[in-house]
Amino acid sequence: EKRPNGQVAWESPSNIALIKYWGKRKNQIPENPSISFTLSNCKTITTLSYKVKENKDNFSFDVFLDGEKKADFKPKIQSFFERVLVYLPFLKDYHFTIETKNTFPHSSGIASSASGMSALALCLMSLEKQILDLDVTLSAVERSEDYFNQKASFLARLGSGSACRSIEGDLIVWGENKVVKGSSDLFGTKYPFKVHDIFKEYQDTILLVDKGEKQVSSTVGHDLMHGHPFAQNRFQQAHDNLEKMKTILETGNLDEFNALVESEALTLHAMMMTSMPYFILMKPNTLKVINAIWGFREKTKLPVSFTLDAGANVHVLYPKRDAIPVLEFIKSELVAYCQNEHFICDQIGKGANQL
């Protein structure tokens, strides 16, 4: 068998959850379903160079971020390789050079795990494809794009749960549920139902309120849902919210959309405030931004809302048709609450691309 040496490259975006994933079981199985907008501008670009090696006892790889060797990235990738080895049995046959960069500035407080892990998973899938292409017995199913994307999402999940929602766009569901047939705990699937035109080109302006290191890693955060007094209610609520979201996405009712998305964000933070140990991940400026958004919405009747990840930064969501007044508001009022007046304009996107 002739194993290839070579190089593949992918760019893969971040995503923002509308219904949040918070709490997981063994092997990165989510406790509740989530749905996200795939983003467009915030992405990771990863080049994977691979070279057949002699000694096949261990993993062998180097990681570079912006051309600089990053020893501190190695443990995360090492444990990712360990988890996916059974699904990619060729991993120990190669020495890898992983070169990665993000379109958003690092240490901006934007998590790069979803874009980074999905980009790496896709590179590994491209390598698998090259190896499998040597196999003439492969079925049409195993050669299909669906198989490729599904397995890429499956692998990305094992790197970072939410990364499984970054392979495709523009709305992705992850976590088995009754609303979306074919949904799975193991990989993300494209949202299959009718979506109102208002959600096309939906905007997400990310306000960098705090660029510091995350106070709580998401691994620790998910673990805090074990034995959490409100866990079961929260997991059920996510199922119920997904059902509500289906109607909202179809009708385009933005008042209901805003209420549901904001409630999800605040619930995520409420879970962290009511766990043991407890955490407050918002900063004073996070609350100032939220209050300013509510004031602006009240005054102008424009459908602007916010969502949050497990940190202090605020994602401002709004339809493209309102971009001019909303950006005006962001620039005149909200940038004052951002670190170094830093914000990033993004929008709903189509998923990863091979380069």
Ligand code: PMV
């Ligand atoms: O993918 P993780 O393990 O970093 O978890 C991220 C979870 C949230 O971003 C807080 C919510 C979500 O659904 O993306």
